Amino acid sequence: MRSNPTGRQLRLGAELRKLRERAGLTSTEAGQLLGIKQNQVSNMEAGRMGVSPERLRLLACHYECADKALIDALAHMTSDRTRGWWEQYRELLPGSLLDLAELEHHAEALSDSTTAWIPGQLQIHDYAREIFRQAVTELAPPDIEHRLSFRIKRQTVLYRDNSVPYRAVIHEAALRMAVGGSAVMRRQLRHLLDMSERDDVTLRAITFEVGAYPGSGQSIYYVRGPVPQLDTVYLDQSHGLAFLDAEAQLHKYRNLFARLSAITLSPAKTRDLIHSIMQDL
CATH class of the missing domain: 1.10.260.40 (lambda repressor-like DNA-binding domains)
Incomplete structure (x- = not known):
């Protein structure tokens, strides 16, 4: 039991x-x-x-x-009785984070939408460390390092042989917010450009000109399972993490990502925008 x-x-x-x-x-x-x-x-x-x-x-x-x-x-x-790398963090991090890593490990595809920061799957070390330093609940230095190493290990799903297809919708505000200072942000944007060249990674930006848009103001992570009924939506909120899997909820967020596709820049124009922002730093 x-x-x-x-x-x-x-x-x-x-x-x-x-x-x-x-x-x-x-x-x-x-x-x-x-x-x-x-x-x-x-x-x-x-x-x-x-x-x-x-x-x-x-x-x-x-x-x-x-x-x-x-x-x-x-x-x-x-x-499947896989005990993945995330189990080594069992006593160090909230169980919900371990559940997320397990979800990603088994996912068929991943979709991200963020407004205020670069998606976790695309963050470099220094950028991620600064995000954790500014968390709503102040974290002790050891806790920051545990979360940092955990976040970077989560990114292995994008690099393994059977990499998980990943697409991210990033608001221009996240691209322009100099988290950690100009030098860190310049390296972060360079990393985005490098990742955008991968066949299994798609980056699309939403510009300020769009105004309000579906899902604005929240971070949404859609994890696709082997069949639609086993999809999961992950919401990262200031008061905690939430996993949604009710049929109506999944339908709602599938439609949301479909609507986002109509207002985002193409991958090529997204890279142009990132290049332009880098020149301003």
Whole structure:
């Protein structure tokens, strides 16, 4: 029995609960179909108990779920027992950050939208350190270094052999805000230009002239799963981190990123803008 299930384990359990509820069954009735106790079904749905791929497929059969792609994706989640690099930070950082790294590790694609700062996946060391130094809740120097090393390690999903496709929408304000001073910002912008040359990275800017736009004022991170039902939206807010996965929420943020595409600069014009800003520093 798990005392502290990971975000991925919690998500698997939540998806099992959704399937059962759509089938109109109680946890007691589901247990009877499987020949197990009701509390075992509840523990599986709470992520406290593991589920074998065979049992998951049996559950899907009893729940009359005909979505083969979803079933296959959930079965893969049950068989994957990866303990990634993020586990070494288990006692050092909030569990929600570890859950984010696990999400990114398994993601099919990543989409970012930021207004006030460069997205974490694209930050250089000195830029990221300054962001952590100015956090709403003041961090002790050791905590800053833990978060800094964690952020940089998260970026490995963009460099590994099977790199995750990544696209970022960055407001001009973030490109012009000299975080850490002109020298740091110049290196940060150079890093953006270098990353924009990668085949699996797409950068698009929103200029001041656009004015208010969908999602302005918040940082939005969309993590695409193997099937749309397993997508996740991550919101980084001053009062804490939030993970959203309800169908209506996912639909809302998919539409938001689609609307952003209509008002952003092209990748080529985004690079031109970054070059122009660098010359002003």
